[in-house]
Amino acid sequence: MPENLQDDKFIVFQLNHEEYGIPVQQVGSIERMQHITRVPRTYNFMKGVINLRGVVTPIIDLRTRFGLEELPYTDSTRMIIVRIEDIEIGIIVDAANDVIDISEDMIEPAPEVVGTVDVEYIRGVAKQGNRLLVLLNLSKVLTVKELNNLKAVEG
Amino acid sequence: MMELNQYLEVFIEESKEHLQTVNDSLLELENSPEDMTIVGEIFRSAHTLKGMAATMGYQDLANLTHKMENVLDAVRNNKVVVDSDMLDIVFESVDDLEAMVTDIAAGGSGERNVEVIVEKLKRIENGEKPAEVQQSGTAIKKQDQVKNQTVSAENMELTLNEFEQTVLQESTEQGFMNYQIDVKLDNNCLLKGARVFMVFEVIEDIGEVIKSIPPVEQLEEENFDTSFSVVVISKMDIEEIERRIMNVSEVESAHVSLVTNDTNQKPHSEASPLSEQELDKKESKAPEVASKSEKNESNTQTQKAATQSKTIRVNIERLDVLMNLFEELVIDRGRLEQISNDLEHSELQETVERMSRISGDLQTIILNMRMVPVEQVFNRFPRMVRQLTRDLQKKVNLQIIGAETELDRTVIDEIGDPLVHLIRNSLDHGIEMPEERVEKGKPEEGTLQLKAYHSGNHVFIEVTDDGGGINRKKVLKKAIENGVVTQEQSETMEDYQVAELIMASGFSTADKISDVSGRGVGLDVVKNTIESLGGSISIDSKQNEGTKFSIQLPLTLSIISVMLVEVQNEKYAVPLSSIIETAIVSKKDIMHAHNKLVMDFRGSVIPLVDLKSILEVPETLEEEEHYSVVIVRRGEKMAGLVVNSFIGQQEVVLKSLGNYLTNVFAISGATILGDGQVALILDTNALIK
Numbered sequence: 001m002p003e004n005l006q007d008d009k010f011i012v013f014q015l016n017h018e019e020y021g022i023p024v025q026q027v028g029s030i031e032r033m034q035h036i037t038r039v040p041r042t043y044n045f046m047k048g049v050i051n052l053r054g055v056v057t058p059i060i061d062l063r064t065r066f067g068l069e070e071l072p073y074t075d076s077t078r079m080i081i082v083r084i085e086d087i088e089i090g091i092i093v094d095a096a097n098d099v100i101d102i103s104e105d106m107i108e109p110a111p112e113v114v115g116t117v118d119v120e121y122i123r124g125v126a127k128q129g130n131r132l133l134v135l136l137n138l139s140k141v142l143t144v145k146e147l148n149n150l151k152a153v154e155g
Numbered sequence: 156m157m158e159l160n161q162y163l164e165v166f167i168e169e170s171k172e173h174l175q176t177v178n179d180s181l182l183e184l185e186n187s188p189e190d191m192t193i194v195g196e197i198f199r200s201a202h203t204l205k206g207m208a209a210t211m212g213y214q215d216l217a218n219l220t221h222k223m224e225n226v227l228d229a230v231r232n233n234k235v236v237v238d239s240d241m242l243d244i245v246f247e248s249v250d251d252l253e254a255m256v257t258d259i260a261a262g263g264s265g266e267r268n269v270e271v272i273v274e275k276l277k278r279i280e281n282g283e284k285p286a287e288v289q290q291s292g293t294a295i296k297k298q299d300q301v302k303n304q305t306v307s308a309e310n311m312e313l314t315l316n317e318f319e320q321t322v323l324q325e326s327t328e329q330g331f332m333n334y335q336i337d338v339k340l341d342n343n344c345l346l347k348g349a350r351v352f353m354v355f356e357v358i359e360d361i362g363e364v365i366k367s368i369p370p371v372e373q374l375e376e377e378n379f380d381t382s383f384s385v386v387v388i389s390k391m392d393i394e395e396i397e398r399r400i401m402n403v404s405e406v407e408s409a410h411v412s413l414v415t416n417d418t419n420q421k422p423h424s425e426a427s428p429l430s431e432q433e434l435d436k437k438e439s440k441a442p443e444v445a446s447k448s449e450k451n452e453s454n455t456q457t458q459k460a461a462t463q464s465k466t467i468r469v470n471i472e473r474l475d476v477l478m479n480l481f482e483e484l485v486i487d488r489g490r491l492e493q494i495s496n497d498l499e500h501s502e503l504q505e506t507v508e509r510m511s512r513i514s515g516d517l518q519t520i521i522l523n524m525r526m527v528p529v530e531q532v533f534n535r536f537p538r539m540v541r542q543l544t545r546d547l548q549k550k551v552n553l554q555i556i557g558a559e560t561e562l563d564r565t566v567i568d569e570i571g572d573p574l575v576h577l578i579r580n581s582l583d584h585g586i587e588m589p590e591e592r593v594e595k596g597k598p599e600e601g602t603l604q605l606k607a608y609h610s611g612n613h614v615f616i617e618v619t620d621d622g623g624g625i626n627r628k629k630v631l632k633k634a635i636e637n638g639v640v641t642q643e644q645s646e647t648m649e650d651y652q653v654a655e656l657i658m659a660s661g662f663s664t665a666d667k668i669s670d671v672s673g674r675g676v677g678l679d680v681v682k683n684t685i686e687s688l689g690g691s692i693s694i695d696s697k698q699n700e701g702t703k704f705s706i707q708l709p710l711t712l713s714i715i716s717v718m719l720v721e722v723q724n725e726k727y728a729v730p731l732s733s734i735i736e737t738a739i740v741s742k743k744d745i746m747h748a749h750n751k752l753v754m755d756f757r758g759s760v761i762p763l764v765d766l767k768s769i770l771e772v773p774e775t776l777e778e779e780e781h782y783s784v785v786i787v788r789r790g791e792k793m794a795g796l797v798v799n800s801f802i803g804q805q806e807v808v809l810k811s812l813g814n815y816l817t818n819v820f821a822i823s824g825a826t827i828l829g830d831g832q833v834a835l836i837l838d839t840n841a842l843i844k
Binding site: 088 | 482483486725769770771772810811812813814815816819820821822825827831832833834835
């Protein structure tokens with residue numbers, strides 16, 4: 001297979017019957033569900049922390065983050081451990097089972113409304129055959145600013 | 156070369172120690188100029204330093220130390236009076252010495268132009284008034300320096316400089332013998348450097364090396380043929396020294412001969428009035444000094460042996476790795492303890508208990524290795540305060556409390572600069588001029604207090620002055636001018652908020668800009684640095700009474716003792732350091748006051764904190780007739796934390812929640828329990844109001 005330099009590998013995961021992608025460079029590992037220790041008085045999508053091979057790692061629920069309906073975790077539920085700048089965090093998704101190559105020219109800017117997710121969290125969409133992949137802007141998803149606002153409210 | 160490094164590191168460490176001693180003692184001397192034991196102490200440190208520097212071949216260093224020693228000697232003999240101007244010059248030379256040692260530590264040659272200061276020292280020594288010397292410091296006539304005089308030696312042409320000759324002469328006066336040892340190594344010797352090292356080890360056992368030819372560095376780089384010579388002072392006789400050196404393998408021959416150090420043979424001695432004078436002086440006091448300095452000599456030697464055996468320098472990264480590995484071990488230890496308790500196998504339990512004890516000891520050692528007393532940072536301040544107060548023409552008494560408080564090495568390295576800023580700030584902006592203080596009815600001398608102490612899982616460092624305090628009006632005016640706050644905002648601001656403003660960037664409230672505290676950069680940097688260390692800083696100021704800066708620092712990466720408790724079905728860890736005791740309290744003993752739950756604890760009424768509701772723990776258990784209460788304290792205040800059950804005491808590894816979850820309410824960190832689950836560590840300080 002000829003290597004296209006602009007090709008990027010993306011991890012594909014499912015959330016609410018839609019497919020999302022995050023660049024493979026940002027992904028540390030994909031974990032099965034395990035015991036999560038609740039952290040009190042933070043924001044609602046913060047599920048708590050886990051022991052990830054000796055490192056205490058916070059876990060957020062992407063469904064709650066995007067304001068979707070919370071569902072009980074199943075066998076296919078996964079935690080994707082991502083690294084953005086100096087933050088390491090796990091995100092809970094319905095399933096994660098694919099890696100695909102996407103080249104830069106396949107990515108289109110996000111339309112006004114894509115499924116159920118707020119447009120500011122989206123970097124773009126990629127079409128591959130009949131699959132539509134929503135590429136997430138993770139640092140927006142995790143924006144810490146919001147955390148500070150929340151704290152101020154809880155104060 | 157390994158050996159060179161080995162010598163060099165010990166040399167640098169010890170030089171620093173000695174310079175610190177000199178610094179401290181000089182400050183003491185300023186307060187009690189009559190105390191000759193202090194002079195003696197300075198003299199001893201300077202003397203050892205001189206010896207070490209000469210051995211290592213740092214001539215400028217040795218030379219300057221020697222001149223300083225002469226001045227101190229004159230003080231001892233009541234020829235020079237101790238006053239601030241004289242001390243200024245001595246301090247100046249200590250600065251130069253420090254600069255040289257720093258240079259050497261940084262891999263430099265330790266060379267430095269010390270002519271000016273040497274000249275000043277000489278002139279004090281010759282009885283000139285230090286104040287005049289200081290003033291006319293620039294007008295220095297170049298003097299021909301006396302160098303490299305030839306001393307008769309048997310086999311090899313051995314040249315000793317002025318300084319080395321003085322050392323030899325002194326040692327003769329103290330009953331040591333001066334030897335030249337010519338060592339020839341076997342022609343087939345492969346590891347010449349190693350043999351040299353062994354020979355030097357033998358020699359250092361029996362005496363002190365004054366000079367070696369070729370110089371030590373060359374010897375260690377194996378940059379010589381097969382023979383070398385050293386000049387040694389020792390009390391041992393020739394045969395014994397020869398026998399000992401011959402014991403080193405691959406030494407073909409060792410020839411020991413007496414060095415005749417007849418000062419009359421010095422060809423240029425007339426050209427140097429200094430050495431003449433020096434000799435006269437030496438002779439006149441020789442009998443009384445001999446016995447005394449002999450004692451000193453033995454003192455310094457034992458001290459040297461002690462410091463050598465205690466300094467093993469380890470890269471801090473290695474300690475980090477060790478610490479990380481040990482943390483893993485502690486987690487597994489917890490797991491093992493749990494398993495053995497579940498199995499109830501007595502032999503297994505015994506073994507696990509033993510292992511726990513040993514790893515407990517190991518843990519103490521590893522943690523202590525990383526801890527250094529804050530003294531390391533503090534001990535540079537007396538000197539700095541002295542200099543600054545002289546520059547500013549203020550009178551300040553510096554008090555240091557809790558210098559023995561230990562802090563993690565990484566924190567120590569970072570905390571120095573912020574403290575310098577704070578101290579400068581207090582001296583410049585805080586403490587008033589003496590006249591102003593008298594007008595206000597305060598003692599003329601201001602007080603600056605530097606205090607360190609442990610509390611809970613934090614170390615506190617406080618910088619307190621009894622100066623003018625923060626002038627609310629002045630600060631606000633400035634802040635409004637600089638557009639930091641608006642007029643309306645300023646009217647409703649609390650005093651502490653105003654105080655915080657001085658840590659905003661671009662702020663200086665001093666009437667005139669001085670070169671001490673600069674232009675108002677600084678305090679914002681202090682704040683940033685401390686916050687980057689995971690700490691916080693607060694200001695407490697009263698107009699005309701003074702200002703207190705409190706720095707709170709976490710005890711980074713550490714293993715702490717906690718009490719594990721259960722709140723409903725969740726486990727939390729409460730640091731043992733903040734617990735007074737635990738109690739089971741019957742529901743009927745709980746009282747209400749101002750709508751809050753309180754209980755009686757040894758005669759005082761303390762508030763109860765219901766962790767379940769504060770931590771929003773989902774309720775799963777039925778309420779019981781008795782409350783389990785952990786009584787915690789924060790300073791003088793106490794509170795009872797209501798939990799569901801006590802699990803027990805345990806050592807845990809403190810882990811942070813990461814960069815995403817910062818500043819979670821009432822949670823100071825997390826830990827991993829024996830079963831692999833995470834438990835949160837409660838910050839009890841946040842729960843006590």
